Amino acid sequence: MSVTGKYGGPLPKGPWAERLHEIFDRLLAAFGPQHWWPGETPFEVCVGAILTQNTNWANVSRAIKNLKEAGLLNPEALFSIPRHVLAEIIRPAGYYNVKSERILTFVAFLMQEFSGDLDAAFSLGLWDLRSRLLSLKGIGPETADSILLYAGGYPIFVVDAYTARILERHGLVGDDVSYDSIQSLFMDNLPSDPALFNEFHALLVALGKGHCRKGRPRCETCPLAGIHLNP
Ligand code: SF4
Structure with a gap:
């Protein structure tokens, strides 16, 4: 299963799109579907x-x-x-x-x-x-x-502190990057697909909680270890 295999919509091209796809594919392979959001209604x-x-x-x-x-x-x-x-x-x-x-x-x-x-x-x-x-x-x-x-099921990407930290640690954004800039980075370089945005954000949260912690990141066992993300 990959971003190109499961999710629909036109696929943007370019180095950012490729990097985001690789991040998603690695996280999904490592953690599996996250089944968000945990709510009944x-x-x-x-x-x-x-x-x-x-x-x-x-x-x-x-x-x-x-x-x-x-x-x-x-x-x-x-x-x-x-x-x-x-x-x-x-x-x-x-x-x-x-x-x-x-x-x-x-x-x-x-x-x-x-x-x-x-x-x-x-x-x-x-x-x-x-x-x-x-x-x-x-x-x-x-x-x-x-x-x-x-x-609501709208195609909009949710950004949080984990997302910013992961991107910043890989040199993809600066430490003063805005919410809107990070959101645009994902939305301009991924298919406009709520299911994809749902899963991607949940996977980044799983990565942030399990590996990319604020104090001591666990890079040695991280699914993104060794990946060259900087364009
Ligand atoms: S824990 Fe993972 S995402 Fe965070 S800096 Fe290390 S390799 Fe990158």
Whole structure:
């Protein structure tokens, strides 16, 4: 299985495209499909994308479990809950005061603009909905793009700290590169395919967690070891 074998769309050419394809193929061969995003419904994915800010997924899972048990994983139920009550329910995710406010801001947007209908929101064009999400307090590019890709199925690449670190350590980008520049690098050099973007981001997260750690990278056992990436 490779980027050229499984995923559709016209394949951009050039050195960047070749490097990204090689990275993807190596990661997929090493780690296999990651089956992201771990959420039962698109709305759960949206809430998870906010909860996962600045914490690990184990903590998010506990908060999601609490929300499910309280019957709150739908826009209507969350819209009527006081913020301090929601904060207690999502406490395991950390930063629960800030995150409860952000979730309620997102839910209010959904209720007021789309009568709580996520499908109606996802009927908008990619860049239109993205700019509306980015206008919400506490929704930055990574969260907005996670919602758009993993809940909405839009063809947009999610960038995170792991992605930037991996590219920077291989000399592909500078340490001051912007989110948008990294995103363009992937989107301009890969087929515009949500399934590919889904898998690629998840594989980069797996690489960042398992090998390309902040302090001591495990290059000796890394699937990208020895690969010549610098154009
Ligand atoms: S762990 Fe080493 S080889 Fe692997 S991506 Fe990071 S810097 Fe590259």
